[in-house]
Amino acid sequence: MKLKADRATLLKALAHIQSVAEKRNTIPILANVLINVADGRLTLTATDMEIAVVEEIGAETSRNGAVTAPAAVLYEIARKLPDGVAIELDHTGGDAPLALRAGRYATSLNVLDVDDFPSMMAGTLPYHFTMPAAVLRGLIDRTRFAISTEETRYYLNGIYLHVAAGDEGSMLRAVATDGHRLARVETEVPPGAEEMPGVIVPRKTVAELRKLLDEGTEDVAVGLSDTRIQFTVGTVTLTSKLIDGTFPEYDRVIPRGNDKILRVGKRDFSDAVARVAAISQERSRPVKLSIGHNLLTLSAVSPDQGTAKEELDDNYVTYDSTPLEIGFQARYLNDITDQIDKDVEFAFSDSSAPTIVRDVASPSALYVLMPMRV
Structure with a gap:
């Protein structure tokens, strides 16, 4: 694998990636970013087994291949390099280190086997719809403050997204509560979401999605099943497991x-x-x-x-x-x-x-x- 990318472009993608990569390092491969070059396209992937972020960015590619390298280290290097510099990444395969060059700077990073990198992309997402980024941003901003941080009540550790009957017909609702306060915000049901199941989107997923929504104003593509949800914002795809629990009957309170x-x-x-x-x-x-x-x-x-x-x-x-x-x-x-x-x-x-x-x-x-x- 060999490529050359603009520092600003790579840094922005690594900022998304490194915040998802596992920090505790209990499973070493989860601290790495998967860098994949195929057919002239460069994609970066990170996961902690609960969330996965995949981003495609523009780069000059000269050799196909894939490698995993420490996400936090790559991000720190890119962050500290001067503006305008081009970053070259070169991996000859196997256990060889990943060579990084930028101007007069050069380093090599240890890698881990690509085959050990987990994938969260298996399985189908039967429900698909799109919604404006501003609408989704509003649903998040006006409810996430009420998400519970009490781990024993895990079913409250996210935003409950579902279709419910409102005063003017069916509405898409976002609800969060920690038992002391409750936030309920609703909007029109996007076409394709009418039959979606009620799902609880985890707190970390909400935080990562909100960061992505700051950077784009276009529509967000949403796909979901009973166990997973996926958001595509521009060139970034965020996939997450859902909280496996039953949200309380909030209308009662x-x-x-x-x-x-x-x-x-x-x-x-x-x-x-x-x-x-x-x-x-x-x-x-x-x-x-x-x-x-x-x-x-x-x-x-x-x-x-x-x-x-x-x-x-x-x-x-x-x-x-x-x-x-x-x-x-x-x-x-x-x-x-x-x-x-x-x-x-x-x-x-x-x-x-x-x-x-x-x-x-x-x-x-x-x-x-x-x-x-x-």
């Missing part, structure tokens, strides 16, 4: 009778929460909302630091119901309001019941937040 409605400007509210919560060093940082007619008072108490309070009056707040006091974790409040552009709407029942939070300008998103005692 969405309250139906919350009729006490508070509307407040997102920026004014989130800034006030941050200022009031600064008094406490606790991770939970509880904040109490005392709500009256067109008046919201936020307060926090710290046994060590003191107290803090801020009022938002009718210049910022609309509320015309019975007075209410309710507490929330400050971080959870801001995680939700970070997804909202302008005005936020809270729908309360009482101080101990789940609260619904909505983006006034975007009815496709709904959030549920559990209160806490303050």
Whole structure:
């Protein structure tokens, strides 16, 4: 195998690849990138046995072949080479090292047998559809903050993607919850997705996909089965196993009778929460909302630091119901309001019941937040 590639092009691909390659090195081959040259095409592949990324890039190829080399080392070398340099990779086969040359720099890297490199491409994906990158990016951004990190509840360690009945017919929904807050965002069902099974996309896959979506505005091709999902973004294909579990019946925790409605400007509210919560060093940082007619008072108490309070009056707040006091974790409040552009709407029942939070300008998103005692 022999090729020459532009440093910037190779570096961008290696950035995608090395973040997927296994870092713990318990299985040495998983720390390597598979470099394959065939019929004038160069592809790079990395996998940790849960996710695989394959990227095709432009290069001058002069000899077909394949080799595996340490992904992190290759990335670091490419990152530290000067802009504009061409990188040559040359492997003569077998156990011979991979030679790398770039300008006056040269090195050789140990390789591992290509036959030991695992593949995640076996099996069919019966469901296929495409969706705009911006839409998929929105589904991820407005739900992933609520993904659970509690490994014992593994079925909550991802985004539940499924087709569900909405107010205006079937909708494609993304849902995430950690038991303290829930995020549900929906969009039109793309053609071809109508019969797809409900799937749980793992947290790491969501993170890697989100990086790819930052770099492209074109449509994303999605293929899936009951056990795998695949996203193609430009020249990059990300394949992942799905979480083998049953997502809870989340509709049961969405309250139906919350009729006490508070509307407040997102920026004014989130800034006030941050200022009031600064008094406490606790991770939970509880904040109490005392709500009256067109008046919201936020307060926090710290046994060590003191107290803090801020009022938002009718210049910022609309509320015309019975007075209410309710507490929330400050971080959870801001995680939700970070997804909202302008005005936020809270729908309360009482101080101990789940609260619904909505983006006034975007009815496709709904959030549920559990209160806490303050």
